[in-house]
Amino acid sequence: MNNDESIIIVLKPYLSIKDVSKMTINFYIPGILLLSFSASTRADTFKEIIKDLNKPYAVTEHKQTGVRCVWTKGENGYLQSENFGNEGTGLCWSKESLDDAQSRDRNGSLKWNHGKSSPKEFFTDLHNACFYGYMGRETGDWGKYLADKYAKTSGKYSGDAESIHKLGLAFDYGKASAKMPHDCYDISKKLFLDQ
CATH class of the missing domain: 1.20.5 (Single alpha-helices involved in coiled-coils or other helix-helix interfaces)
Incomplete structure (x- = not known):
């Protein structure tokens, strides 16, 4: 050959x-x-994660893949990833992702989202906002009803301008127009149904 x-x-x-x-x-x-x-x-994974999340959450992005990591705080105050599958155990729990989220949390730059309240809870908050306005006028104790109770209620809706506007209208109605606490039910129902 x-x-x-x-x-x-x-x-x-x-x-x-x-x-x-x-x-x-x-x-x-x-x-x-x-x-x-x-x-x-x-x-779709991101939407699925936050859809039923009933506690405050923050979001970071994995730098190399662009996967959004959803973080909550456990009962001891430590960050924990809500992602599932390879996003949760691999990407979001990587040292790089965890260090980034912890650093942002320590610096106060990790933005916490409180999510949307349930419709029943929002209706109750509308009623309470009106009631706080009514009680503030009746008792004169604006420190308790405006600065404390109403501020806590409206603070739950941080970043949701429409809900805050409706809560403000309910509070103003209670402060200026409600003749008795039951009037708050009527205005809450109207605001809730956008009438």
Whole structure:
């Protein structure tokens, strides 16, 4: 066997450039589909996480992947990730992600979201805001009813301008117009139903 024949025998098991380019194209299409699917599921995962979350949460972004990590505080005050699957155990609990979230929390730059209250809770808060206005006028104790009780109620809706506006209207109605506490039910119902 001469040198030319040995080279041909060695090269035959390997793929030609034409075969490699076909394979490359065949890998690009599923890769693009996989990337677009993962990008669309990322948003759905985030919405799924916060949908039923009934406690304050903060969000950071994993720098390399763009995955949003949802953080809450456990009963001992430590940050814990609410993400599930590979986002929760792999990305969001990585040293880099945890250090970033803890640093932001210590510096006060981690923004805490309180989420939307349930409709029943918001209706109750509307009624209470009106009642605090009524009681402030009746007792003259504005420190208790305005600065303490009403401020705590409206503070739950930080960042929700529409809810705060409605609470303010309820409080003003109680302060100026309510003749008895039952009047607060009527205005609360109107504000709640946007009438």
